[in-house]
Amino acid sequence: MYVAVKGGEAAISNAHAQLADERRGDRDVPELGVEQISGQLGLAVDRVMTEGSLYDRELAALAIKQAQGDMIEAIFLLRAYRTTLPRFGATEPIDTAGMTLVRRISATFKDLPGGQVLGATYDYTHRLLDFDLLEPDGDQPQAPETGPLDQAPAPRVVDLLNHEGLMETLGEPEEGFEPSDITRQPLRFPADRSARLQNLARGDEGFLLALGYSTQRGFGGTHPFAGEIRRGEVAIEIVPEELGFAIEIGDLDLTECEMINQFQGDEEHPPQFTRGYGLAFGGSERKAMAMALVDRSLRSEELGEEANHPAQNQEFVLYHSDNVEASGFVQHLKLPHYVDFQAELDLIRRLRGERDDDQAEAAE
Amino acid sequence: MTEGPLLRVDGLGHRFGRVVACDDIAFELFPGEVLGVVGESGSGKTTLLNCLAGRLQPTTGQVLYDMRATGLSDVYGLSEPERRLLMRTDWGFVTQNPRDALRMDISAGGNVGERLMVNGARNYGAIRNGATDWLERVELDTSRIDDRPATFSGGMQQRLQIAKTLVVQPRLVFMDEPTGGLDVSVQARLLDLLRGLVGDLGLSAIIVTHDLAVVRLLADRLMVMRHGQAVEQGLTDQVLDDPHHAYTQLLVSSVLQP
Amino acid sequence: MNDTVESSGKRPGDPAYNFGYLDEQTKRMIRRGLLKAVAIPGYQVPFGSREMPLPCGWGTGGIQVTAAIIGPQDRLKVIDQGADDTTNAVSIRRFFARVTEVETTEETSAATIIQTRHRIPEADLRDDQVIVYQVPVPEPLRQLEPREAECRKIHAWSEYGIMHVGLYEDVARWGEIARTYDYPVMVNTRYLAAPSPIPKFDNPKMTGMAALQLFGAGREKRLYAIPPYTEVTSLDFEDHPFTVQRWGESCGLCGAGDSFLDEVILDDQGERLFVCSDSDHCRKRREEGHRGALAGHEEIRALEQADPA
Helix, strand or coil, rough: CCCCCCCCCHHHHHHHHHHHHHHCCCCCCCCCCCHHHHCHHHHHHHHHHHHHHCCCCHHHHHHHHCCCCCCCHHHHHHHHHHCCCCCCCCCCCCCHHHCCEEEECCCCCCCCCCCCCCCCCCCCCCCCCHHHCCCCCCCCCCCCCCCCCCCCCCCCHHHHHCCCCCEHHHHHCCCCCCCCCCCCCCCCCCCCHHHHHHHHHHCCHHHHHHHHHHCCCCCCCCCCCEEEEEEEEEEECCCCCCCCCCCCEEEEEEEEEEEEEEEECCCCCCCEEEEEEEEEECCCHHHHHHHHHHHHHHHHCCCCCCCCCCCHHHHHHHHHHCCHHHHHHHHHCCCCCHHHHHHHHHHHHHHHHHHHHHHHHHCC | CCCCCCEEEEEEEEEEEEEEEEEEEEEEECCEEEEEEEEECCHHHHHHHHHCCCCCCCEEEEEEEEEECCCEEEEHHHHHHHHHHHHHHCEEEECCHHHCCCCCCCCCHHHHHHHHHHHCCCCCHHHHHHHHHHHHCCCHHHCCCCCCHHCCCHHHHHHHHHHHHHCCCCCCCEECCCCCCCCHHHHHHHHHHHHHHHHHCCEEEEECCCCCHHHHHHEEEEEEEEEEEEEEEEEEEHHHCCCCCHHHHHHHHHCCCC | CHHHCCCCCCCCCCCCCCCCCCHHHHHHHHHHHHHHHHHCCCCCEECCCCCCCCCCCCCHHHHHHHHHHHCCCCCCEEEEECCCHHHHHHHHHHHHHHHHHHECCHHHCCCCCEEEEECCCCCCCCCCCCEEEEHHHHHHCCCCCHHHHHHHEEEEEEECCHHHHHHHHHHHHHCCCCCEEECCCCCCEEEEECCCCCCCHHHHHHHCCEEEEEEEEEECEEEECCCCCCCCCEEEEECCCCCCCCCCCCCCCCCCCCCEEEEECCCCCCCCCEEEHHHHHHHHHCCCCCCCCCCCCHHHHHHHHCCCC
C-alpha cells in the first residue's frame, strides 16, 4: 500500500547515529587515538594532507578517524575545513636545495655528491606479512644504530646537469608573474604550468599513478629517468610587510621528484634533457613520481611532440584528477532522479506505444 | 556580377622553423575556374592549400578573397569569427580522409544538414529535404540518410563529405587529394561526379594532388610545385602536353601509360 | 575552534562558522559573479567555487549561491524532485539551519529564497522571491563538444547550429525531439543555456518569470542567471515545435490534472498511483478541499492525520 515518502529528517538522523556507532565499533576495544593515527599511520596522514591541500598532521589524522579510514572521505573533510580558513598570504618559494635530507636517491648516477641515502623506505622490504605485528605489543623494533645524519652537501641532480647545460632551463618568470591558484579561480584552458602543477599536487594518487603508468606502456612515452628523489624538511619563510625581510615560520616535510626525460633539440637549440616535476607532503613518494611523469606528459604539445594519448590531454587529465569532485559527481547518482526518470519512462512508453500501433496497422 | 578575380595570392610563403614549406607563390583565380596544384609529397602543396584556405597563417604574403560585401579582402585580416563564417558559407574544404571531416556518430542526413543548421536553418522538413537532395546529387542511396558514416565504404564517405561541403553552395572549394586512398574504379567515378558538380554549380576550386590524371580531368589551369616553389603555371593541357620546366617534363613522362 | 575564525564576526548560527559558512570575502566574490551573470543573461560566469561540507554534485553550487545571498531576514525553502522531505533537501536545509539559523519553510508562497534540484514549483513565483537552481552540468553543448575551449568560442560567436544537429538526430531517430529534461533554452535571444535537469514540463515557467533565477554549478565552477521578466525559449524546429509532457491521469491525492506527476508503484502486480511531485502544491490543494481518486482511501486518510502540514 502506498505510504508517502515522509520522515526524511528522521531517516537522516538515524543514519548519522548508525554511522557514529559503526565508526566507534566494539566499545570494549580501545578508541583509536588521533596521535596513534598521526604517529603510526603516518603515510595515510601524508596522503590526506597532500590531496587535502592542507599541511596539518593532527587535522588530517582526525579526518581519517572520522572517516573510518576512507581516504577520499578524509580528504574531503580536510578540503571542506580548508574553505573556512582565512588566507594570510603566501610564503617565499621553498628551496629544496636546503632540505634536511632523510632520503635521497638518484637512478641516473651510480654515485654523486651527497651520496645515495636510502632512508626509511619500503623499497627493499620483502612483502611478507609480519605476524608479530598482530600482537598488542608486537611492534618493538630496535632503535636504529646510526645517529643523526651527518649529511654531506647534496646538490640537486638537475643543478649538476645544469652546470653542463644539459638540462633545459625554463628561465625566470616575467616581472610581476603570479602563479595561478585554482582554489581561488577556476581552471581555464589552456592551463599554464603553475595551474597544472597545483592541480596535479592535489590530484588523486591512483589516477595519476595510472596515467603515469600508461605513458610507460606506450600511451605517450617520454623515456623517463628518476633523476632525483629527495625527502626531508624544508623551512618555510614569509616576508611580513612590517619587517621587509624573511622570517622562518616552520618546516614542511616534503618529498620531491625530478624526472629526467627524453632530450629535445632543433636547428636553433642543442639537445637538452627535459623535466617533469613532482612534489608531495611527507613520504608520498609514489605520488611525487607519478605526478612528475604526468607533468612531463602534459608538456608534450609545448615541446612539439604528438599529443594523442590521455595522459597528454590537458582537459582530460586536469578535469578528472580531483577525487573530491569525482567522488561527488559519481556518487550523486544515488540522489533521487525519479523526476527525470519519469520523463524518460513517459517517452519510452509512448515510443513503444506508437511502434505497436504502427505494427498493428501494418498487420491489418 | 564581379569581373575581377575571386582569389588573389601575392608572395605567399610559409616556413616551419627553418624549413621552407612554400615560397613566393602568386596567382589569381577567377569565378568558375579550377586550379590544380601538383607535386610530389614534400613539395609543399598541402601547406600551400592550408594557407590559402584560411587554416594556416602564412609567414609571408597575402591571400585576398572577393567578399560579397567588401570586395577583395585580406583573409588573415579578418577576425576569427568572420573567418569562421567565411569558411562555412562561401568556402568549402574537402579533405583526403573523409573521416576527418564527417561526424562519425551523426547520421548521413545530420552530417549534410549540419552546415544548414549552423547557418540558421530551423525547419526539420526543409533540412531533411535539402540533405536528401544532396545525397541524390552525389549518387548516394537516399534510403541511407539515417545511417551513420561508419557503415559507408570509403568512396561513399567521400561522396558524403562532398555533399556536406557543397550543401551551402559555396563559391570556392579547396580539395586536398579528394580521390587519394580510393581504388582506381572508385576514383574514376568520383572524378566524374566532381567534374559534373563543378560544371553544374559553376564552382571555383583549388585542387591539390599528385595525380596528373585528376588535374587533366578537372583543372582548367595547373601549377607545378617542387621544393616549395611554383616551377611552372599555365593552362592544363598546354603544361601537360608541352612542359617547359625540366621537373614538369619529368613528372609528365613518369606517368605510367596504360 | 581557533582564534582566527572568531575574528571574522559572529552572527546567529554555529559559533564556529561565519554566517552562511562562507567568509565574507568569498560571498563578495560570488555576488560579483552573480551580478555579472544577471547583466549577461544566460552567460556562464566562471567563479572560484569552494569546497563545501556537502559533496560536489550534491548541490554545492546552489548552496554557495544561497550562502552568498542569504540574510537573517530570509525564509528558506529547499526542495529536491519537488518535495521538501527528500533526503538531500533535508540535508541542505539542516546545513543552513545550522550555519545561519534562518527561518525555513515548506510553503512556496512564504519563502524568499527557494533552492531547488530538478523542479520548478507549480505556484507562480513573485518578484520578491529568488529561485536558486542546483546545476550538475552547466554547459548545454557538453555531450556534443567535450572541449571546454571550443565551447567558449561557440558561445562567444553564437555558432549554435550544432545543438540543432543533436535535435535533428532525435527527430530522425524517434520522430520527435527526445530530450525530456535539461532541455536546452535560448535566454534573452542570445545565450544557449542548460536549465538544469528540470523536466521540460517546467521550461515554460522560466520565460517572463517575476522572480530572479540564479544557477550555481559548484563542481564545474560556473554561475549564470535569468533576470526577472526575461524571454526564455526552448529550442525546436518550426515543424517540430516544443511540447510539454501530459499525463492521462491526475493526482491520486488532490486530483490536480495539470501538475507534474510522480509515479509510485504500489505492488508487484504493477498497480500504480500518480501523485503531485510538488508536495507543497498538493498539500495546499488538499487543504482547499480538492480530492483525488484515492483520497477517500483509508490509508491516505490515516496518513493525512499524521501529516504535520
